[in-house]
Amino acid sequence: MKKIVFTLLSAFAISQVSAQEKVYFTSTPSLSPDAKTVYFSYDGDIWSTDINGGNASRITALEGEEINPRVSPDGKWLAFSSNQYGNYDIYVMPINGGQIKQLTFHQAKDEVESWSWDSKSIYFTSNQNNGFGSFKINLDGKTPEALFTNYFNTTNGLVETPQGEYIFTNSSESASQVTRKRYKGENNPDLLGYNPTTKSYKQYTDYNGKDFNPTVDKNGIIYFISDENNGEYNLYQLANGKKEALTKFETSIKKPFVSADGSKVVFEKDYQLFVYDVKAKTSKPLTINVNSNKSLEKEQNFEVENNIDYFDISPDGKKMAFVSRGIIFVSDNEGKFINQISDGKERVLEVKWLKDNKNLIFNQTYKGYQNWFKISAEGKGKVEQLTSDLRNNRDITFNNDLSQAVYLSGRDEVRLLDLKSLKSSTIVKDEIWAFQNSKPSFSPNDEYVLFSAKRNFELDIFIHNIKKNTTVNLTNTGVSEADPTWSPDGKYIYFSSDRKNPSYPLGMQESSIYRASLDWFDQAYKSEKFDNLFVEEKKVEKKEKKEEKNDFKALTINPEGFLERIELVTDRFGYQTNPFVFTDDKKQFLFYNTNQENGKFQLHRKTTTDFEEDKTDKIFNKGADFIVKNEKNLYALIDNSVYKFGISSTNPEKVSIKYNFNKNLASEFNQMYEEAWAGVEENFYDENFHGIDWKAKKEQYATFLPYVNNRNDLRILLNDMLGELNSSHLGFSSFGKEESRRLNYFTNETGIIFKKDQPFTVEKILRKSPAFLKNVDVQEGDILVSVNGQKIDQNQNRETYFTTPKKLEELTLEFDRKGKTISTKIHPISNNELKSLLYDEWIYENRQRVKKLSNDRIAYSYMKNMSTSELDVFLLDMVEQENRKDGVILDLRFNTGGNVHDKVLNFLSQRPYLKWKYREGQLTVQPNFAPSGKPIVLLINEYSLSDAEMTAAGFKALKLGKIIGQETYRWIIFTSGKGLVDGSFYRLPSWGTYTLDGQNLEKTGVKPDIYIKNTFLDRLENKDPQLERAIQEVMKELK
Structure with missing residues (x-):
């Protein structure tokens, strides 16, 4: 075990942040019992400093992050959490230095909260048995114990009063969703109290907002966070049952901690430490100096091999441009001679060669948005910016003579880019959506643009005549036709589709490749082929042949009957997507990805030739992101590498591209911040951003970017900014190789x-x-x-x-x-498997309760979430129970959402419509399962979120039965997300959900018909008033 480091580090080795330069991202502070010393976490280590500030001393230097330092009330011990072995464990050490002792060893996340007043035990929050819960471990390091029973007593932030009472909260809004500001709803955190000796339970606050993060002094006065006054987290106290605001900051505080003697409270604000003087009732920032090792600006080395995100082959076939970690590189077509072209300060996503084989068009972030630029492929000369839009320009395709490009812009535009003047023009405004698009393309004669736009959430195929400026919707079906592409002869449009089912909300569950002819074309005749055997070919020069090859006649497009001309091209087995079509020597080649062989996507090719059987071959054991063609070869991006192969071959050869380059994380983090903000700006479902000035928030938080020390600081900063939106389904996640741990358990x-x-x-x-x-x-x-x-x-x-x-x-x-x-x-x-079984045990006990109290007359089904796997659980429950029971209870309490609401509601909506029987047999209803002909109760509570709320709203609108429990979470925006240059990810809540009369479920939730609240004490005593009332209501209807 790595020991503690106490040292005055050499000023020559480590730079000291001076008093003039403020120290930011100091966090999780606490105080010594006499309030003379402040302990805090900074740059992954635990530090201490005087209550009046000054030079700080580093206390720990373990691998990984150390957080939550807490001094025992007797002043002898310092406890903290560290993730040096991958997950956070509890550690303790003598306050004056000595051996660090590890107390917890479970792979769960254990975070120190507080000490017992006798200094013998440490309280911590852990996800060992459920989402999170409160635990206690003695200083001697024996086995820790969970303080409370019941899988859904998800307590957090627990502290002990001098009288032995536990004060805590029991909400995700005070644990995993602390950054979400101004939330008001049934799941708001309140201060709760439980005395393990007297078994008495008390709710101390009931404000419809957020009260959390309690800390207690020796007099029993509770200090905590609340947003009651102005929507920002401020310091409050609870004394003699009275709630009182102590600060009125315009920006939020975090992590308050009161000294044992009750004289001072330390907390975070604006990523610095502040101290509140209880007697003087004043707050001031703590000015400290730290010896810090600023490593984020240091150049790091990266490899392009197996890390290529995009590429293009030059028109002459000799050169290749590719993108790795947001930087453009140019090489020969074999990847041997490589030069870095862009500087990497902004992120490049796409790159294309111009006709002259010397210049490149690429999109690169500008103020966070993708815009078009031009640069010399030799790396000489200045970068020319072609667009300056505050919207993302993307998915570019060149026409056949390389004179024009088509691309998508923002949420609603299809644009042309003239490759001579380099000017853009909008040709279509429609509901495109700003991400998750099919790529537009030109017809083989460059007369039309083929693109996709949304109708009722589904992709339709459109063609736009460039000269006439007319647009036609070819499909308009109510299901999605995705990835449309022309056949090189101009006769067909290929696309992928599940032609019988919409792709929302579940996504496209089945997909095959189809094609539709653009008119009622006849097939080739064998007799004509025979006659052609005796026609002498006119000899022409090679140059003329090449020109003739691209001399297309005007295309014939007949929208009438387009749907009737659709034909299946691939097998119906498995999932097929990403069609690419090429021709060579009178053969047509369809390349596509399919998982039909072993469930994993692989690249297949279907060859079509007149008067021959179609032939299908597997080309590679992985799928291709895209394929480009030059005169001789095809090139594909497969698994972040470039592969080359002949159009008829079945053996793609990996192009070996080995090159190292340098980049620093500080610059990269700045770019990621801008891009994440812009992505939310462009895609957030509410154009009013929940009443927040989103641009102002960007500027507010950007002021702290220069002080980010590591990736964890960036995570904190971005999630805090996102939390300003008071929105569900938001978050930024990131992991870098610099955070890897040597040991994991x-x-x-x-x-x-x-x-x-x-x-x-x-x-x-x-x-x-x-x-x-x-x-x-x-x-x-x-x-x-x-x-x-x-x-x-x-x-x-x-x-x-x-x-x-x-x-x-x-x-x-x-x-x-x-x-x-x-x-x-x-x-x-x-x-995780164990926690799932503990969850299953809770469900099993509910089922037994229903069976007993209803005399086995009620079918009970519980769904943990709204995924397809849990849909199967629900359907199996109904198959096994519904047809032989008299009523149904569907339990969606604690349900974490998904996207199967429509399937569940459709099943529950089935009513009996006739009966049938075999001769002298029993009459049986149709359909076999008709729950809507019986009493149904839906159970919801404050943890029912996302698609569970959609299901509850639909259940109410369809009048399928009674809803019992508590109001749902108000956590319902359908979401997706985007990746960033280093693989980080941020979520995009882009699709709002509304009742038929226009209520935003994110703001209202779903109210029950009968309000019944289950408390912490109910769960502790194994009581379930909600479930029992549901049973009573069903039984009442059965009398």
Whole structure:
């Protein structure tokens, strides 16, 4: 184990941030009991400084991040969390220096919250058993214990009062969604209290907003965060039951911590530390100096090999331009001689060669948006900016004589780019959407532009006559026809589609490649081919042949009957997409991706020749992003590498491109910030941005970009900015190789539940777990004495025996069973699998409750989310129960959403419409399953979110039954996302959801018909008033 570092680091080795330069991204602060010393996290380490500021001392220097320093009330110990082994664990060390001791070992995320007042125990929040919950571990390092039962008592931020009461919150808005500001809804966090000795429970605040992050002094005064006054997080106190605002900042605070003596409160504000003087009732920033190692500006080395995002081959076939990590490179067509062309300060996404083989057109971010630029392929001369739009210009295609380009712009424009004047013009304004597009293209004679636009969320195929400036919708079907492309002879349009089902909300579930002829063309005649055998060919020069090859006659386009001329081209098995069509020697080649062989996408080719059977071949064992053709070869981007192959070959050859380049993360982070902001600006579902000045927020948070020290700071900054929108389905995630850990650990779970007070004694066996299986000999009351031959020390943390560098295939456990040693083997599972089984146990207990209280007359189905896998669970529940039960309860409490609302509602809407029977048999209704002919109750609560809210709204609109529980979360915007230059990702909530009378569900949620609240105490005592009321309502209708 790496030991603590106490040192006055050499001023020659490490630069010191002076008093004149403020220190930012100091976080998770706390105070010594006497309020004389401040402890905080900065640049991944724990530091301390005087309460009046000055020079700070680095306390830890472990690999990874150390956060949440907390000093014991007796002032002797410092606890903190560190992810040096991949996940956050709890550590403790003497306050005056010495050996660091690791207390928790489970692979879960353990974050220190506070100490007990006797300085013997540490409280922490962990996702070991569920989403998150409160735990306690003693200073001696024995096995930690969960403080509360029930899978959905997801408590967080727990502190202990001097009287022994626990103060905490029980909401995701105070845990994983802290950055979301101004949320008001049923899931708002309130301060709750529970006394483990007296078993008394109390709700301390009931404001319809956010009250969270409690901290308590020795007098029992509670300090916490609330946004009640102005929508910003400010410091409040709760004394004698009265809530009082202590600050009125216009920007939010974070992470308040009161000293044990109650004299000072330290907190974060604007990424700096502030101290509130309780007696003087004043706040001031803490000015500190730190010895910091500014490494973000240092150049890092990257490789282009297997990291190519886009490429193009020059018209002469000799050169290649490609993009890697947002930078343009140019090489010969074999990838041997490479030169970096762009500087990498902005992100390049697409690059195309101009006709002269010397210049490139590319799109690069400008103020965060993709715009078009021109640059010399030799890397000489200045960059010429062609557009300066505050919208994303993308998906460019050149015409056949390389005189014009077509591209998409923003949410609503198709544009032409004249490749001589380099001027753009808009030819179509329509509902394009600003991402997830099919690429536009030119007809083979360059007369038409083929593009896609949205109708009722589905892609239709359009053609635009450039000269006549007319546009025709060829499909207009109500389902999506995606990826349209011309056949080189101009007779067909190929596309991918699931022709019977819309692609929203589930996405295109089945896809095949189709083609439609542009008129009622006849097939070739064999007799004409025979006659041509005796026609002498006129000899022409090679140059003339080449010119004649591109001399297309006017295309024939007959929109009438277009849908009737659609024909299936590929097999119906599997999923086919991304058609690319080429011709060569009177043969037509269709390349496409399909997963029909083994479930993984592979590149296939279908060859069509007059008077011959079509032939289909597998070309490569991976799918292609796109394919380009030059005179001799095809080139494809496959798995971030360029492959070359002949049009008739089945053996693509990887073009070996090896080159290293340098780039610094500071510059890259600045570009990513701009691009993420612009992406949200262009795609956020509400053009009024929930009443926030989005541009002003960009400027506000950009002032802190120069002080970002590492990737974690960037994550904090961007998520804070996104949180200003008070929106669901937002977030920025990022991981870099610099954050990789040398050591990671895995906890081998068994499904054995041990007793709280006897952590090595079996309390019960979890249903369906490895320990539940018949061949495993474990019983309640058994005492664990050995794991894989290692004898148990009951003074040790039990987690140490089950946590290993990687998952074990099997465990050998020995138990003491009433004096007899029992040995058994178990196949362990992951912690996520264990949590899923704990969730299943909660569902099982609900089902048993329904069965008992309804005398087995009610079908009960629970959906964890609205995914296709949970849809299958629901349908199987109905198949197994509905036709033999008298009523139905569908439970969507704690449901985390998805996109199958339509499928669920359609099933529930089925009503009986007739009966039939075999001779002398029993009459049976049609359809087989007709739940709508029976009483149905839908259960919802404050955690029902996203598509669960869509389902509840639809259930109410269709009047399918009663809704019981609490109002839903108000977390419903359909979302997607975009990647950034380094692989980071940000979410884009782009599609709002509204009731038939226009209410925005993100703002209103869905209210139940009968309001019943389940409290923390109900769950703790294994009570479920909501479910019991649902049973009562169904039974009432059955009388």
